[in-house]
Amino acid sequence: MAKIIxxxxxSHVPAIGAALDLGKTEEPYWxxxxxxxxxxxxxxxxxxxxxxxxxxxxHASAFSVDIIPTFAxxxxxxxxxxxxGWGPRPVPxxxxxxxxxxxxxxxxxxxxxxxxxxxxxxxxxxxxVPMNLLFxxxxxxxxxPVIPLAVNVVMYPPxxxxxxxxxxxxxxxxxxxxxxxxxxxxxxxGGLSHQISGPRAGLINxxxxxxxxxxxxxxxxxxxxxxxxxxxxxxxxxxxEMVMWLIMRGALDDDVAEVYRFYTxxxxxxxxxxIILENxxxxxxxxxRPAAGRTRQAALRxxxxxxxxxxxxxEAR
Amino acid sequence: MTRRAQEYDDIPxxxxxxxxxxxxxxxxxxxxxxxxxxxxxxxFKADEAGYLQRFQLTAEQRDAILERDYNRMLELGxxxxxxxxxxxxxxxxxxxxxxxxxxxxxxxxxKMMLAGGRSVEGNRSKSGKDRRAGxxxxxxxxxxxxxxxxxxxx
Numbered sequence: 001m002a003k004i005i006x007x008x009x010x011s012h013v014p015a016i017g018a019a020l021d022l023g024k025t026e027e028p029y030w031x032x033x034x035x036x037x038x039x040x041x042x043x044x045x046x047x048x049x050x051x052x053x054x055x056x057x058x059h060a061s062a063f064s065v066d067i068i069p070t071f072a073x074x075x076x077x078x079x080x081x082x083x084x085g086w087g088p089r090p091v092p093x094x095x096x097x098x099x100x101x102x103x104x105x106x107x108x109x110x111x112x113x114x115x116x117x118x119x120x121x122x123x124x125x126x127x128x129v130p131m132n133l134l135f136x137x138x139x140x141x142x143x144x145p146v147i148p149l150a151v152n153v154v155m156y157p158p159x160x161x162x163x164x165x166x167x168x169x170x171x172x173x174x175x176x177x178x179x180x181x182x183x184x185x186x187x188x189x190g191g192l193s194h195q196i197s198g199p200r201a202g203l204i205n206x207x208x209x210x211x212x213x214x215x216x217x218x219x220x221x222x223x224x225x226x227x228x229x230x231x232x233x234x235x236x237x238x239x240x241e242m243v244m245w246l247i248m249r250g251a252l253d254d255d256v257a258e259v260y261r262f263y264t265x266x267x268x269x270x271x272x273x274x275i276i277l278e279n280x281x282x283x284x285x286x287x288x289r290p291a292a293g294r295t296r297q298a299a300l301r302x303x304x305x306x307x308x309x310x311x312x313x314x315e316a317r
Numbered sequence: 318m319t320r321r322a323q324e325y326d327d328i329p330x331x332x333x334x335x336x337x338x339x340x341x342x343x344x345x346x347x348x349x350x351x352x353x354x355x356x357x358x359x360x361f362k363a364d365e366a367g368y369l370q371r372f373q374l375t376a377e378q379r380d381a382i383l384e385r386d387y388n389r390m391l392e393l394g395x396x397x398x399x400x401x402x403x404x405x406x407x408x409x410x411x412x413x414x415x416x417x418x419x420x421x422x423x424x425x426x427x428k429m430m431l432a433g434g435r436s437v438e439g440n441r442s443k444s445g446k447d448r449r450a451g452x453x454x455x456x457x458x459x460x461x462x463x464x465x466x467x468x469x470x471x
Contacts, residue, residue: 195331203437
């Protein structure tokens with residue numbers, strides 16, 4: 001059985017990609033940003049997942065305003081980097097995992113998440129920048145296949161944080177019902193606070209960002225209740241893309257180990273945030289849950305009547 | 318037809334690209350998208366007003382584009398990820414555009430970002446609504462009751 005073993009949250013600032021492509025990583029401004037991802041690259045090399053599911057958003061590259069899908073799952077065999085106006089980024093074409101992607105699509109639609117299936121798609125910096133930050137700059141091929149999940153956060157309203165969190169749970173259920181033993185890492189990308197449009201452009205709210213990271217790690221359900229207006233007021237009009245991190249978080253255990261965190265301001269117009277969360281129960285073979293009564297959750301389940309227990313989101317998987 | 322007031326119109330200096338603006342600004346955004354192709358950039362540069370006739374634009378939208386009034390484009394339904402393509406076609410960096418939209422020089426804007434960006438303090442709300450919400454958050458870390466008072470005020 002396939003299993004989600006960890007989640008990665010990462011900003012996807014386009015200027016980070018440009019700095020990589022133009023060889024500016026040693027400049028002090030950029031070194032401050034890239035040095036924060038050195039431990040992450042080591043972690044990723046050690047973790048060596050079989051598949052990465054990358055939640056990101058398209059920035060007027062693959063999708064114009066002709067079609068605006070809320071959730072679009074990439075089921076293609078490969079995803080070329082998009083030309084965002086300066087030619088495609090010099091990164092390898094991303095290999096997909098069409099079998100697992102199709103399985104996820106089928107599973108989550110029957111779980112009432114009416115996602116769009118995309119069989120041909122180019123991917124922009126929203127996906128390729130976090131890939132670089134975690135996997136480095138491979139010349140010929142990325143170390144593992146990728147399933148892109150593009151979320152509309154460009155046109156208001158994006159899906160709610162709660163909806164994103166629940167989609168994460170549905171994706172986890174889908175992954176865990178896939179027969180092959182695959183170790184999957186889930187990425188949530190975008191953010192953190194930034195506004196790049198209008199007279200309020202340049203807004204950064206580090207205090208809010210830090211609280212977001214704290215809650216993401218320890219109390220994600222609190223984040224699912226944040227209304228869109230609060231994201232926009234506090235974290236900037238474009239900061240609302242942080243809802244995408246909740247898809248990643250929803251796909252993990254309620255109780256996770258935070259193994260790494262990094263935060264710096266600014267990269268271009270944006271606060272850079274990064275976190276790595278591991279599920280505590282590891283390995284594709286470890287499919288058995290701890291015996292009933294051994295975890296706090298299980299103890300809680302035992303105490304509460306079955307019906308009310310079902311209404312809790314932790315039961316949804 | 319006037320735009321229906323939205324709760325988020327209260328955020329200062331912000332034009333939220335919502336479904337209504339998306340509908341209204343379709344022509345602006347598809348024009349900007351067309352600039353991804355070199356041949357279109359050339360055609361636009363050769364005859365800006367003539368090129369714009371290929372798109373469904375109101376007179377206001379057309380003027381905003383010709384005058385490079387980026388805030389007005391956003392107000393009339395342009396989206397920043399699209400209008401940035403116009404800026405790029407003009408040979409400007411994104412930072413230049415951001416500075417233009419904020420009314421600052423590019424140098425001052427860059428300095429502000431290096432110093433940690435624009436503070437949210439004093440930039441949350443036109444009406445001052447947010448101050449109460451902000452205070453509430455500090456006083457009570459539970460986020461739940463926060464939306465209720467503002468809902469009652471409506």
